[in-house]
Amino acid sequence: QLQLVESGGGLVQPGGSLRLSCAASGFSLEYYAIAWFRQAPGKEREGVSSISVRDSGTMDSASYAHSVGGRFTISRDNAENTVYLQMNRLKPEDTAVYYCAAVYGTLWYYQPPSITNADEYQYWGQGTQVTVSS
Secondary structure, eight states, X not given: OOEEEEEOOEEEOTTOOEEEEEEEESSOGGGEEEEEEEEOXXXXXXXXXXXXXXXOSSGGGEEEOTTTTTTEEEXXXXXXXXXXXXXXXXXXXXXXXXEEEEEESGGGSSSOOOSSOGGXXXXXXXXXXXXXXX
């Protein structure tokens, strides 16, 4: 069975940090670009960040929503079949369920996929809750 599994969510105080993980089961992430989305109660789902199939380690391999730029960092470890989202300086408005999603294709080999069109993504995880509160 092909699936993505998120972990690492929890309750954190404002200004704190969390690292989310997105692990693939049943398939290799090696040829997939990955994105993180989030959905807060009563709000629409929004794209947070994405990373290309090949991570050059430069800014060209990743994209970020304006609201998280400079605070969140996406990375991938293909050997571990896992993508990470390091979240620093968390704010109450970051509270949401966070989902990872995967899209296959050489189109995203060196450039990150869009985080504005969730329909492009073929596989989705079940989500992990992040709550930022004092």
